[in-house]
Amino acid sequence: MSNSMRATLAFGVVGLLLVAVGFGQSWSVALSIFNLCLISAVMSLGVNIQWGYAGLFNIGIMGFAALGGAAAMLVSMPPVSNAWAAGGMNIMYSAILFLATVIAAVLVYKKMPAGRLRSLVMIAVIVAGFFATRKFFDPAVSAIEATESAKTGFLGGLGLPIILSWPVGGLFAAGAAWIIGKVALGLRADYLAIATLGISEIIVAILKNEDWLTRGVKNVTGLPRPVPYELELQQSDWFVALVERLRSSDLAGLEGLARDAALREALTESASVFVKLCYAGLFAAVLLMVLTLCVLALNSPWGRMMRAIRDNETAAEAMGKDVTGRHLQVFILGSAVCGIAGAMLTTLDGQLTPTTYIPLRYTFLIWVMVIVGGSGNNLGAILGGFIVWFVWIESEPGGVWLMGVLTAWLPEGSAVKIHLLESAQHMRLFVMGLVMLLVMRFAPRGILPEQIKKN
16 A cells, blocks of 8 residues: 555544544544644654654653743743842843853863863853852842742743744754754764753753742743633624524524523533634644645755765765764754744643653653654654544543443442453553554554655
8 A cells, every 4th residue: 555545544544533532522622632633743743853854863852842831931921020120130140141151161162272271261260150140140039939929939921922932932942952962963872862861851850940930830820822712702792693603503492591501501612612723723834834844855955865864874974974964953953843842732731831741741652653653754753643642642531431341240349340440541551552562563664654765
């Protein structure tokens, strides 16, 4: 079977499964899964750029997603004026001193001849800059975090539309990837994986502990939306008229309080579906843009060069290719896409919760998506995002239903029945492992394997 037929069949099956969830559970649940599938597909495209194009084993996805989430908060939340008055200027001074210290250390390293004197001068510059920075930074942090700590206790953001945070999240992740790449891309695959995981944990630790910046584990809730709020829709005349027209058959024959109650229920359900459709339109537009750019890049001379470097670095270097430079380039691009996806996810959640950035969700699952879909194939990465996230979400309620059916013949109070029903929520781990085993056994290159055109 050709890849195009496989893709059509696979995406068709995923679509039917989402429709089945819409009829069997609710359309709100189906659209929630669909939106998360879209975000997962964007993130898996970012990993596919790094692994499928260049063979870079990055397991620091969690850190780049967290930077995207932080960008969503920093861009969209309004500034906290009291916190800025308490310590904002000292934070600015400390940032200037930190930047000056870095520049001075770089200048000393570049201008002075190598030797003991240069090392001593660099140490002196760094130590002096450290203490000068902390002189302003420490009192500023204490003052900011003491400012209505139960409600704010942080500086806030810029108060701009949250949709602007998506490209900003990509820039944050790209900047971090440049720093990480400069340090770690010379390492072998296994050491690169360890380095990226460690640095991503450092990023998440900063978000959890720097309350003045992100409120830490107290979370930042109530992020502005790029789409309407459900309550506003339910109070809008045009939306009420639309729902009455679409649900006229359900409202027919009802009068008075009964009709009002039915209309309120219909408005609540329809508003939730409408908001999720709006999110789906935005996320799908981003996915299509990223996919288009990925396809164009992969089919360009740059894409052929990246595949050549991936397949044989020694031969590519012998042909005059800057392998390290190209690795850094593709590492930055893939990380930027993960940062965009992280900002989109925080936008959908409506809050920044640093404690949710755990490897299982943002590293393991994304890698499974790329492997199941087919690394090196952009459509395969998207397909893997849809399949794996759908299985991850629906395997728990499906497991509960299955265990209920299998244990229906057992008497109430049976220890075996109670144990199986209580363990049903863990079915998702079993199902995910089963999916991985089946794919690796019958399609080791993924459902949609990479296809290289022969010229």
